[in-house]
Amino acid sequence: MKKLEEKIQTIGEVRDGNVLKVDSFLNHQVDPELMDDMAVAFMEYFKDKKVTKIVTIETSGIAPSLFLAKRLGVPMVFMKKGVSTTLCKDALCTEVFSFTKNRTYSLYADASFFNEDDHVLLIDDFLANGEACVGALRLLEKTKVTIEGIGIVIEKSFQPGRSRLEEMGHDICSLARIQAFEDGQVVFQKADQ
Amino acid sequence: MKKLEEKIQTIGEVRDGNVLKVDSFLNHQVDPELMDDMAVAFMEYFKDKKVTKIVTIETSGIAPSLFLAKRLGVPMVFMKKGVSTTLCKDALCTEVFSFTKNRTYSLYADASFFNEDDHVLLIDDFLANGEACVGALRLLEKTKVTIEGIGIVIEKSFQPGRSRLEEMGHDICSLARIQAFEDGQVVFQKADQ
Numbered sequence: 385m386k387k388l389e390e391k392i393q394t395i396g397e398v399r400d401g402n403v404l405k406v407d408s409f410l411n412h413q414v415d416p417e418l419m420d421d422m423a424v425a426f427m428e429y430f431k432d433k434k435v436t437k438i439v440t441i442e443t444s445g446i447a448p449s450l451f452l453a454k455r456l457g458v459p460m461v462f463m464k465k466g467v468s469t470t471l472c473k474d475a476l477c478t479e480v481f482s483f484t485k486n487r488t489y490s491l492y493a494d495a496s497f498f499n500e501d502d503h504v505l506l507i508d509d510f511l512a513n514g515e516a517c518v519g520a521l522r523l524l525e526k527t528k529v530t531i532e533g534i535g536i537v538i539e540k541s542f543q544p545g546r547s548r549l550e551e552m553g554h555d556i557c558s559l560a561r562i563q564a565f566e567d568g569q570v571v572f573q574k575a576d577q
Numbered sequence: 578m579k580k581l582e583e584k585i586q587t588i589g590e591v592r593d594g595n596v597l598k599v600d601s602f603l604n605h606q607v608d609p610e611l612m613d614d615m616a617v618a619f620m621e622y623f624k625d626k627k628v629t630k631i632v633t634i635e636t637s638g639i640a641p642s643l644f645l646a647k648r649l650g651v652p653m654v655f656m657k658k659g660v661s662t663t664l665c666k667d668a669l670c671t672e673v674f675s676f677t678k679n680r681t682y683s684l685y686a687d688a689s690f691f692n693e694d695d696h697v698l699l700i701d702d703f704l705a706n707g708e709a710c711v712g713a714l715r716l717l718e719k720t721k722v723t724i725e726g727i728g729i730v731i732e733k734s735f736q737p738g739r740s741r742l743e744e745m746g747h748d749i750c751s752l753a754r755i756q757a758f759e760d761g762q763v764v765f766q767k768a769d770q
Contacts, residue, residue: 407687409652412654412655412686413652413690414646416644416652443636443657446639446640446643450607450609450639450640453607453609454644459606459609461607462605462607464605494600497606
């Protein structure tokens with residue numbers, strides 16, 4: 385997605401350790417116009433899918449997911465991180481290792497928001513090693529929903545996340561695919577949309 | 578806001594300890610259509626204000642804020658909770674006590690997203706004791722922005738949050754105002770919009 389790539393090039397910040405900071409439009413300050421444009425791009429890619437629910441992971445997946453849910457006229461469910469006392473009843477739970485933060489966290493969702501007739505698009509902000517997505521899919525597997533596809537805002541294509549998801553048979557749409565960081569610059573490969 | 582009150586009445590759950598669970602449309606599963614309707618209601622109430630930025634608190638403030646930011650054509654910034662290693666530089670920080678969770682957390686924002694020309698609407702999902710809002714205002718005070726108003730989705734009017742904010746001189750718009758919980762039912766008083 386051209387507009388997203390331009391935004392990453394102009395105001396994203398490449399940090400040591402292959403970290404891309406996009407706090408100025410995605411992860412802390414949010415550009416709502418861009419979020420809605422991303423929703424349109426995801427819709428176009430997944431236009432042949434029947435979707436009844438958007439699922440994402442808090443916090444940074446919420447903004448990219450919300451306009452997509454609105455445009456599709458379906459609810460959005462965000463999985464929660466950490467331990468919540470109000471979520472224990474009927475909660476689905478799994479453990480996820482974050483390479484970025486170098487620690488394990490719990491991923492939760494309330495089972496009552498899913499049923500076997502649901503057709504889900506899973507949306508997340510970043511795909512790198514794939515830990516978060518694979519964790520979310522592990523939760524969703526317990527709910528008997530159908531996974532129609534996975535929408536990613538920024539994919540680090542030099543890391544194994546995409547291969548892992550493809551080997552599981554998933555259809556992936558990444559709006560920006562980063563091939564490499566070279567001298568503090570982002571090198572893109574062709575995005576899915 | 579009639580539609581919000583109806584949603585609270587029909588699918589909100591009143592729990593022990595004056596807890597209202599709205600996980601089915603606001604805090605876990607999100608109804609994007611309702612979020613956009615809330616944005617319209619906030620816009621109507623604050624229509625005479627010049628607004629350059631929407632500010633909220635992760636996680637549950639993000640959904641109600643995003644459509645408002647989109648409709649106003651301004652960025653949204655969500656303050657973060659907890660400690661983040663990537664946010665330390667230039668980060669504003671304050672401590673907030675959560676009565677719901679009975680613990681203190683850190684509220685963070687990157688100072689670079691605010692400047693003295695900014696006119697801010699602060700949006701949050703719940704107003705009860707006002708700790709989160711007052712904490713967010715404490716952070717914003719350091720940034721020299723102008724606070725144009727505070728938009729709340731659900732106010733527990735029997736708790737002191739609103740009075741605290743009004744005493745600080747703030748203009749508050751609460752879309753649903755809960756006067757009391759009686760026999761597991763929600764009793765509303767007239768909302769601001």
